[in-house]
Amino acid sequence: MNDTSTQGWLRPSEQSFYRRATDLTAWVRREMNWKLTDFLSPREFQIVESVARRDGCLAVGYGGAAASERLRAYVMPDDWQPQKEDFNITLLQAQTLEGELSHGAVLGSILGTGIDRRKIGDIEVREQSAIVAVCQDIVPFLQTHWVQAGRHAISLTVTLDDAFVGPQYDDELVSLASLRIDALIGACCHWSRTKAKEAVERGDVSLNFTEVSNADEPVGTGDIVSVRHFGRIRIHETIGESKKGRLRIKVGILKSNH
Template identity: 30%
Template sequence: MNIYQHFRPEEREFIDQALGWKDYVEQTYAPKLTDFLDPREQQIVKTIIGTQSEIKMALFGGNDGAERQRALIFPEYYQAGDDDFQIALFELEYAKKFLSIEHRQVLGSLMSLGLKRGKFGDILLKGDQVQFFAAAEVSDYVRLQLDSVGRAGISLKELKLEEAIQPEENWREIAVTASSLRLDTLMSALYNISRQKSQLYVQQGHSKVNWTTIDNPSFECGEGDVLSVRGLGRAKIVTVEGKTKKDKWRIIAGRQK
């Protein structure tokens, strides 16, 4: 069976990487810990590992409900615990009375350290509290190098994982119809913007599907896909319920601001 036929062509490189992790565990009979994976990557790894008894996998991102999680792939004899995922939790200390910090500023500052996105998990914001998860192997480097976020001078305090805040997320369910499942058409329906505007967002690299920038307006979307558009928030295609009498797709989705 060709494993690639179940996935999109642009996912082939990651599929090869996941197959390599699986082979490593099979050949060495030792566990393999990955970087933080986004939900789509997690799903691909789950599909590749499957339910075979010889190789197991577990996911953990630092707290319950984490979006970005590390995968631990291990032989059946191994007993996996939270410590095996090697995750550090940091909280930013800054002048909260005078400054505010946004998610994009934290991500931008972390990326400026020269590390891969995969070395960082979720960024958590609640009120003026700002936390983020990082791979333990880079925690010393991050602590030494990160001294500002946006215009704010900051210091980092490392916390126990159980001290992670629960971020406030507001999702609402919506039902829309669209003439096709093309990215630009769906964006127009989900965000209530013109087709021309949605095409512009895509062509300018301001839209993502499953955490990957897509610059092709005709990219075909499907159930489970997560769309994000800069400045407009995120949407998830929950179900595609078939066509209406007017030959349009009826879609149940979630919207987040």
Template identity: 30%
Template sequence: MSSIYQHFRPEEKEFIDQVLEWKRESDEMYAPKLTDFLDPREQEIVQSIVGEHGDTAAFFFGGTDRSERKRAYICPGYFTPSEKDFDTVLYEVNYPDKFVSVTHPQVLGSLMGLGLKRGKFGDILTDGKRVQFLAAAEVSHYIELNFNQIGKTKITLSEKDGQEAIVPEEDWKELAATVSSLRLDAILSAFAKQSRHKVQAAIKGGLVKVNWKQQENPAFECKEGDMLSMRGAGRAKLIAVEGKTKKEKWRIILGMVK
């Protein structure tokens, strides 16, 4: 197991240690471990570690088939959890939509303002008008008591059945590009169609995330599968690195969503 770290980035070591501990607890106690909501990269790490060693299995649930953030249920391989075992609550935000609009960042900011960890919330779902979010059941009472305002807008919450979850529609498009290197600033420049200088300023200003984590190093080396986002420019996934051209530039395929 000591070599497991070589398959991941150095900055992921702390989370890997956490996953190994979850697996050990489940193995030794023959009991399930339910995690907070994990981003897709964290889910990938859990699946890689738990799914390849021993008799333990990992299952994931986040409300809809397209959910990004999901809770993991780590348990003995002979057991298959139901949706109820993931202990999630789906809320709809009721607000005067004829007079004000509520955005994803506003909802997230207000939820974080309650003093809870990001891991206690799943995806924030919206169809442009209706807004929903998933929360861990263990904090639902606290949320119902304290979440009554988004910005200056008074809101109320109503609990919804999981079948009523909004399924977000995202239109992904592929883009073939040639970049001078696999540095974050080079790839973002191609994706956002902005100068390297402007992109570097955005990275250093904390406006860029790689695999859902803020990344402030323009020289960060990207790999296939990395999810990139830049505030105001949308999101992109590095789908493939196809090799170098005769001029020593990299041919890449990006999947983009605005």
């Protein structure tokens, strides 16, 4: 991959991150040393991995569980095999004695303490508790300042990695006329194209955790589409075309608990 060819697979909104990834691999090659990132979205990790491969480096990711979506990446000048503990990830369990927690309340309350989103990995909610993967360096701060999620007071404990399984998607095959975000949402949510388009225009849809406003936004393998009050859709691969020319797409669907 060279700078010219990236124009074919990078979105305009990703150019800034691509430049940061290029600067990262340049530092690794110059210093002949490894570099550990904060948590990356799946698309960001894909970009880092591609740039590292182009520049003769290696990128390895881990997010606290085998199925984690958000990963910290080690970018390395040679084939060093980091262990789980090398990624400096701590799993915190938030517990409340009243009501149920939601993903939005947990994430919102952490961000409300002033913590950067990049310091937070996946969040797994289990009714009155939630497990959150975080960068190890922010644990003391959260233990002091993160005391509430939504309307509920919480207690925090450090938990073991076998308590955290990561997002569990249900695989499905869908048929699309084109790889547009509104077509994907319509097929996966069982909505009309009009309803899907309205959801995008209303600001209820994000692509790789960034809000989108164009219903005709193209999507592809590895993309994650989040739809408010529905959940997340992850595009695994294009299987092929039907006799009528429609695309057969393998996706994963993760329903929201709101």
